[in-house]
Amino acid sequence: MPWFGPPMRPGSMITARLMETWAHGQDVADALGVTRAPTHRLRAVAHIGARTRDFAYTVHGRTPPAAAFRIELAAPDGTLWTWGPAEAEQRITAPALDFCLLVTQRRHPDDLAVQAEGADAAEWLTIAQAFAGPSGAGRAKGQFG
DSSP states (O other): OOOSSSOOOHHHHHHHHHHHHHHHHHHHHHHHTOOOOOOTTHHHHHHHHHHTHHHHHHHTTOOOOSSOEEEEEEOTTSOEEEESOTTOSEEEEEEHHHHHHHHTTSSOGGGSOOEEESHHHHHHHHHOOSSSSOOOSOOOTTTTO
């Protein structure tokens, strides 16, 4: 399907719209000063965040790393969500909510419990974005306490 960013398959288009709805819902929650409880539905946001790794590099004018990343997220119910090969040297570990806040740029990376192993993974944390278009300025460190 044609779109603002790269063309998408219908399933990806639906996942992207879920991600945008969740991210903008976070904006509303932040404006109202309320905290939303994370649920298993974050998996769709996390999935598109993991799948857009190379896109984030490209939109920032950088070449994506050749090596695959391993992403391991602690789901709200305590299970583990994973993407990428288990033996990958470049790794991201985080609570699912923190990863989703990172890839939708709703929090500054320093305010989140997202950990990187490897230089490429650490670089990606500074440019990760699960949405099309330019990234903008992002959130300020400490903006949301």
